[in-house]
Amino acid sequence: MHGVAELPLLPECLPYLAGRTVVVGLSGGRDSVALLLALHRHGCSLRACHVHHGIRGAAADEDAAFCQNLCTRLEIPFEEHRVCVPQLAEQSGESLETAARRARHEILAACAARCAGHTVALAHHADDQAETVLFRLARGSAGLRGMLPVRQDETTTWLRPLLGANRAQITAWLQAQGQDWREDATNAVPDAARNRIRLEVLPALARALERDVVPVLNRSARLQQETLAALDAALSMMPLTDPQGRLFLPGVEKLPGPLRKAAVARFLRAACVPDLTEEHVLAVLAILPADAPAARVNLPGGFSACRREKRLVVRNAAADPVPVPW
Amino acid sequence: MHGVAELPLLPECLPYLAGRTVVVGLSGGRDSVALLLALHRHGCSLRACHVHHGIRGAAADEDAAFCQNLCTRLEIPFEEHRVCVPQLAEQSGESLETAARRARHEILAACAARCAGHTVALAHHADDQAETVLFRLARGSAGLRGMLPVRQDETTTWLRPLLGANRAQITAWLQAQGQDWREDATNAVPDAARNRIRLEVLPALARALERDVVPVLNRSARLQQETLAALDAALSMMPLTDPQGRLFLPGVEKLPGPLRKAAVARFLRAACVPDLTEEHVLAVLAILPADAPAARVNLPGGFSACRREKRLVVRNAAADPVPVPW
Numbered sequence: 001m002h003g004v005a006e007l008p009l010l011p012e013c014l015p016y017l018a019g020r021t022v023v024v025g026l027s028g029g030r031d032s033v034a035l036l037l038a039l040h041r042h043g044c045s046l047r048a049c050h051v052h053h054g055i056r057g058a059a060a061d062e063d064a065a066f067c068q069n070l071c072t073r074l075e076i077p078f079e080e081h082r083v084c085v086p087q088l089a090e091q092s093g094e095s096l097e098t099a100a101r102r103a104r105h106e107i108l109a110a111c112a113a114r115c116a117g118h119t120v121a122l123a124h125h126a127d128d129q130a131e132t133v134l135f136r137l138a139r140g141s142a143g144l145r146g147m148l149p150v151r152q153d154e155t156t157t158w159l160r161p162l163l164g165a166n167r168a169q170i171t172a173w174l175q176a177q178g179q180d181w182r183e184d185a186t187n188a189v190p191d192a193a194r195n196r197i198r199l200e201v202l203p204a205l206a207r208a209l210e211r212d213v214v215p216v217l218n219r220s221a222r223l224q225q226e227t228l229a230a231l232d233a234a235l236s237m238m239p240l241t242d243p244q245g246r247l248f249l250p251g252v253e254k255l256p257g258p259l260r261k262a263a264v265a266r267f268l269r270a271a272c273v274p275d276l277t278e279e280h281v282l283a284v285l286a287i288l289p290a291d292a293p294a295a296r297v298n299l300p301g302g303f304s305a306c307r308r309e310k311r312l313v314v315r316n317a318a319a320d321p322v323p324v325p326w
Numbered sequence: 327m328h329g330v331a332e333l334p335l336l337p338e339c340l341p342y343l344a345g346r347t348v349v350v351g352l353s354g355g356r357d358s359v360a361l362l363l364a365l366h367r368h369g370c371s372l373r374a375c376h377v378h379h380g381i382r383g384a385a386a387d388e389d390a391a392f393c394q395n396l397c398t399r400l401e402i403p404f405e406e407h408r409v410c411v412p413q414l415a416e417q418s419g420e421s422l423e424t425a426a427r428r429a430r431h432e433i434l435a436a437c438a439a440r441c442a443g444h445t446v447a448l449a450h451h452a453d454d455q456a457e458t459v460l461f462r463l464a465r466g467s468a469g470l471r472g473m474l475p476v477r478q479d480e481t482t483t484w485l486r487p488l489l490g491a492n493r494a495q496i497t498a499w500l501q502a503q504g505q506d507w508r509e510d511a512t513n514a515v516p517d518a519a520r521n522r523i524r525l526e527v528l529p530a531l532a533r534a535l536e537r538d539v540v541p542v543l544n545r546s547a548r549l550q551q552e553t554l555a556a557l558d559a560a561l562s563m564m565p566l567t568d569p570q571g572r573l574f575l576p577g578v579e580k581l582p583g584p585l586r587k588a589a590v591a592r593f594l595r596a597a598c599v600p601d602l603t604e605e606h607v608l609a610v611l612a613i614l615p616a617d618a619p620a621a622r623v624n625l626p627g628g629f630s631a632c633r634r635e636k637r638l639v640v641r642n643a644a645a646d647p648v649p650v651p652w
Binding site for chain 2 (some may be wrong): 133134135137138139140144193196197200201204205207208209210211213216217219220223224226227228229230231233234235238255256257258259261262278
């Protein structure tokens with residue numbers, strides 16, 4: 001490793017890499033091998049978790065063996081999990097991509113909980129981020145913020161320490177230290193739309209602007225993350241809920257239009273309403289005025305929002321106690 | 327016009343289309359012809375303004391004659407302005423595109439001021455907006471908000487009433503009423519990067535996602551406009567400036583990081599500092615702490631920011647009275 005620059009780990013991730021065991025999703029592909037090695041060199045306490053998707057036959061078995069050998073050499077605890085993605089997809093009616101992603105997500109979260117660190121590191125890098133920004137933009141997702149360096153859900157902290165490095169840097173770094181990887185090992189079933197974004201759209205955009213657009217798209221994602229964080233912080237400073245956590249409507253009604261919409265969206269997200277779209281937020285905004293024709297609106301996941309005495313209440317029918325028949 | 331749907335005018339623009347004379351920048355091309363006709367049918371008081379760029383020779387003269395004839399038929403006051411864009415570009419050192427845009431902008435604003443409406447309508451539509459979003463995204467502009475339907479600067483209100491319609495709709499609408507246009511008349515010198523975005527990047531993105539991405543990119547721009555408007559409204563409600571309009575630092579220092587950065591950026595924009603970049607905002611943030619090594623930083627356009635007794639002051643050296651030599 002003489003003369004080779006270390007692979008940069010994103011500063012935002014560093015506080016989460018110390019004092020706990022971090023789970024790495026290790027496919028055997030270049031990116032996850034680089035992540036494992038970089039975190040190992042950083043001195044992290046690690047556990048590698050390989051998910052065998054039950055597709056790609058013998059090649060997948062060799063991926064698993066490669067990961068096992070790498071971890072033995074580095075003295076990193078290793079576990080392998082087998083799922084049958086085609087069967088999962090058939091059962092749930094999801095696409096192979098979605099079923100694989102969900103299975104992997106659940107296995108990694110469970111592994112992180114078992115080793116008590118509740119922290120998973122993922123190997124996404126700057127090129128992945130650029131693809132994600134374009135992908136989400138073209139699919140109409142509200143946020144162009146891309147993937148977050150640190151994201152916390154109810155059970156797990158998800159880290160992406162390699163977001164500051166690009167594919168070429170990662171390749172050069174691995175080659176410089178003679179570390180190989182499994183060429184076709186992918187975390188997921190290849191996604192046709194994402195592949196076309198990588199192979200056609202990003203190069204076309206780079207030709208149009210005559211520049212490398214990956215750093216620019218990463219910067220856009222970061223600025224968007226900052227804008228959303230600033231708006232969230234501003235809303236959190238406003239006294240818009242009552243002590244019972246219900247949205248206090250006289251306060252909300254005083255806000256200018258865009259801020260009122262943002263406040264309602266934030267309130268619904270905080271209530272854990274899933275799959276929230278702009279249409280849901282607009283439907284809730286429509287019931288806020290005291291003279292609105294309706295005072296209640298259904299939301300996804302069994303949730304509903306209801307105006308009641310100058311408050312907005314969100315309830316989940318599924319979570320409510322079932323009324324006992326009389 | 328029997329059976330032909332009216333071309334939709336953006337609702338946000340409607341309040342600005344009544345009770346005043348609106349200036350239309352009329353190149354003779356499809357989009358500006360459609361705009362003029364649509365506003366005429368809407369009952370607006372109009373004045374058409376054609377800018378002859380001094381390039382494209384006889385074809386440009388025919389564009390001007392076409393515009394004159396159209397306005398005579400519709401009984402809309404018409405004026406033509408001649409500039410020599412190559413000469414302007416040489417004098418200013420700008421590109422042809424930039425020089426043409428600036429000249430047109432100044433002529434339209436002056437025309438709008440003369441007819442006292444101070445309002446200009448521009449013919450950008452949904453396809454232009456999609457291109458703009460990708461263009462700015464790939465150039466690293468902070469905002470993905472695209473073009474605003476209504477924008478006010480010091481002297482003029484700029485409207486884009488056709489942002490809700492796409493190119494195909496505009497073409498079909500003009501054809502349905504037998505209105506022709508000048509095929510190659512463009513408002514500007516063609517921009518190579520923009521052309522490649524239109525002809526290569528947008529089609530590649532549509533193929534990758536297997537959908538029409540123009541509405542999606544327009545929706546992204548609108549949501550981004552709303553997010554920025556919400557953040558701006560939230561900051562405007564915070565008491566961060568003193569009665570003299572200086573940024574009050576003890577208030578700013580209490581804000582969480584992303585909100586503090588947004589507050590400083592907003593303050594600098596309000597002070598009309600031109601060509602503001604993220605680097606400038608970071609440089610100003612760095613002088614805010616009382617123990618910072620510097621208390622003053624230079625900004626573009628002869629501006630500087632200075633920390634002075636718990637206040638941030640922005641000054642413009644050019645605008646300050648020159649000290650008389652003693």
